[in-house]
Amino acid sequence: DAKTTQPNSMESNEEEPVHLPCNHSTISGTDYIHWYRQLPSQGPEYVIHGLTSNVNNRMASLAIAEDRKSSTLILHRATLRDAAVYYCILAGTASKLTFGTGTRLQVTL
């Protein structure tokens, strides 16, 4: 699977939007972009995934660049409960995910 690059950490104020970037310049045509998050002392939680078009769900939005070499996870209004490690993962047709080290998001009042 192709590699992703994410910042080690980001900070946000509560109730402000957060844009979490992910670079994946070697993405292949069949790779989907998946996002998970992991709250402290818990297992990861699926957030969203997409292939080419932008995606929205109740948790977040995923904006995918036209060339698919980067993507951004958008939390529209960060809360303290959104403080977590966010993982950007590329995966094609194989039945497995490869987690990197992710971005640690800190949310402050």
Next chain:
Amino acid sequence: SQTIHQWPATLVQPVGSPLSLECTVEGTSNPNLYWYRQAAGRGLQLLFYSVGIGQISSEVPQNLSASRPQDRQFILSSKKLLLSDSGFYLCAWSTGETWYEQYFGPGTRLTVT
């Protein structure tokens, strides 16, 4: 609704002792099952995954093994633990069709002393 159970929640074991961690899923049939490990301050590492009873794929060669004796039961074992086996062990399940949407259990924190 589906539920995933793991036990024990925490475990302290001496080097050289055996290990058995169990994971069970309720409310679904023929799930994909996964074992991950997260060492302190590190990302998740996929250890094993299974798409059916008796079908185990190993991702990392090491002194751990996995078995799937029943459709919704996944067991992680070791005959002799090493210090490097310490970590947070997570079991996850998914459907075969939406394998990318994995649901994780509460995890087992293993400390090898």
